[in-house]
Amino acid sequence: MFIEPIISGEKRGWIEVICGSMFSGKTEELIRRLKRARIANLKVEIFKPALDTRYDETQVVSHDANAIQSTPIDNSQTIFLLAQDVDVVGIDEAQFFDNEITTVCETLALRGIRVIVAGLDMDYTGRPFGQMPDLLAIADFITKLHAICVKCGNLANFSFRKTAQDSQVLLGEKETYEPRCRICAHEK
Numbered sequence: 001m002f003i004e005p006i007i008s009g010e011k012r013g014w015i016e017v018i019c020g021s022m023f024s025g026k027t028e029e030l031i032r033r034l035k036r037a038r039i040a041n042l043k044v045e046i047f048k049p050a051l052d053t054r055y056d057e058t059q060v061v062s063h064d065a066n067a068i069q070s071t072p073i074d075n076s077q078t079i080f081l082l083a084q085d086v087d088v089v090g091i092d093e094a095q096f097f098d099n100e101i102t103t104v105c106e107t108l109a110l111r112g113i114r115v116i117v118a119g120l121d122m123d124y125t126g127r128p129f130g131q132m133p134d135l136l137a138i139a140d141f142i143t144k145l146h147a148i149c150v151k152c153g154n155l156a157n158f159s160f161r162k163t164a165q166d167s168q169v170l171l172g173e174k175e176t177y178e179p180r181c182r183i184c185a186h187e188k
Contacts, residue, residue, distance in 0.1 A: 011112025015105050017094075017135050019121035020145035022159040023179045027092055029145065030118040034090045037114070042087035046070035047079055049096040076101040079108070086113060094119035095130035102134040109140075124161035124177070126185065147179030151187075158185035 016033070018026045037044050050072040070090070071082055076097045083089050089108055094101055094117045105115045121136065121144070123129040136142060149156040156179035 013109035013112045014114060014140040015109050015135070015138060016114070016116045016141040016143070017132075017139040018116070018118040018143045018145065019132060019136065021122070021147050021157050021179050022120065022177045023147040024145035024156075025147075026118040026120075026145055029143065030090055030092055030116060033116050034088065037088045042114075043085065044088045044090065045079075045083045045086045046090040046092070047073050047082070048092040050074045051096060052093050076104045079104050083108065083113070088114045088116065091115070091117045092119075094135060095121075095123075095132050097131060099131060101131045102138060105135060106138055120159060122158065124159050126158055149181040149184050150178045151180055151184035154181040154183075156181050156184075158182060160185050 018029050020026050034044050034046060046069065048070045052072075070092065073079065073082070077100055079089065079091075091097070091101070091105070096119075105117060108115050117135055117139075119132050119135070120129045121132050144157075146155040146157050148154075158180045159177050160180040161177055
């Protein structure tokens with residue numbers, strides 16, 4: 001479903017995408033940017049997928065336990081209903097949203113809203129994850145963060161799954177995933 005954009009002559013919107021592997025600091029960076037927007041007295045709304053209840057039902061929480069209140073949603077179209085008269089929209093774990101998340105972000109930006117999206121760019125197999133490739137393609141600004149490989153200490157951009165489960169979506173933390181560089185991620 002496409003919603004007609006409201007193009008403003010004064011307000012300029014854009015899309016920022018923060019991506020990388022697990023434990024790279026994506027959510028920490030999202031929270032930092034959203035808190036700075038609030039300090040600037042901008043009206044901010046934050047959304048996360050309802051299925052992500054790892055640390056909290058409603059808050060977006062980083063692995064370092066930094067948190068910010070958010071609204072869990074099942075469908076990206078809901079953002080249009082809940083993000084009225086806002087300056088900034090934050091979206092965490094974008095890879096878990098439906099196919100319309102890209103259209104939602106584009107429409108919000110055309111309405112003059114700053115959209116900050118964080119998500120995994122690759123799944124545990126190293127393949128593009130969900131709608132992240134499309135979001136990266138339309139982003140005005142991209143920040144790719146890296147973790148540190150737990151095996152060799154180099155920069156890590158892979159979320160290595162330590163369990164034998166092969167479904168693409170498997171919520172987990174340090175017991176399920178660890179950051180690895182390309183070489184260590186492909187070791188037998």
